[in-house]
Amino acid sequence: MRILLLTLLISSSLFSQTTKLPTDKNLKVAYFASGCFWCVEAIYESVPGVKEAISGYAGSDVKNPTYKTIHKTGHAETVAVYYNPLEIDxxxxxxxxxxxxDPTTVGQNPDFGNSYRSIIFYSNEHERKIAQAKFNYVNKLFNGKAVxxxxxxxxxxxAEDYHQNYEKNHPDNSYVKAVSIPRLNRFKDKYFKK
Structure with a gap:
């Protein structure tokens, strides 16, 4: 009985959602879904002006999703990007x-499916106009195939605490080594050498 109680206690602590969100009132937040949130979080945290990126779930009306349920709820793995608008817009x-x-695929290799789809979330009309203009430009570059x-x-x-800063905290994880780090490095090669 004690083993069962201990197992339940440990497993429930792994799935608690106690992630602390930044409280700096000068920061703004933007939300992006683009495949595995471990990758997206690491990418945004490498960009000057971004102060924090939080992995999570968005894009569905179902309340309180978990990593185990999002494949059924319609949520996408999403990253909340907290940024200083004086440093980056x-x-x-x-x-x-x-x-x-790759904006022409639903998901990013090797992660495909509804929970990995490509979404730019906006918070107001100004952001919507910027997102739509950027999409129109990218869609034209890809001959109308952007999704x-x-x-x-x-x-x-x-998301659950164990997902936060996953790439930093688990550099030897096989997925991180095979997918996350190479994706981050490809981004850095393009972004910081432009």
Missing amino acids: YAELINVYYLSQ TEIKMIDHFYP
């Missing part, structure tokens, strides 16, 4: 977004 965050992915959704953010749910 929303339009540049969208440039980062498109430079870090990025542009949606109003309804609610963002931070």
Whole structure:
């Protein structure tokens, strides 16, 4: 009985959503879905002006999703990007977004499916116009094959604590070594050498 209680206690702590969100009132937040959130979080955290990136879930009306349920709820793995607008603007965050992915696929290799789809979430009309203009430009570059959704953010749910800063905390993980780090390096090669 004690073993069962201990197992339940440990497993519930792994899935608690106690992630602390930044409280600096000078920061703005933008939301992006682009494949695995471990990769996207690391990409945005490498960009000057970004102060924090939080992995989570958005894009569905179902409340309180978890990593185990998002494949059924319609949520996408999403990253909340906290940034200083005096150092980087929303339009540049969208440039980062498109430079870090293939906008013609639903998901990013090797992660495909609804929970890995490409979405730029906006919080207001100004952001929507910027996102739509950037999408139109990228779509033209890819001959009308871009699949990025542009949606109003309804609610963002931070992912379980063990997903936060996953690439930094698990550099020897096989997925991180085979997928996350190479994707981050491809982005850096394009972004920082432009």
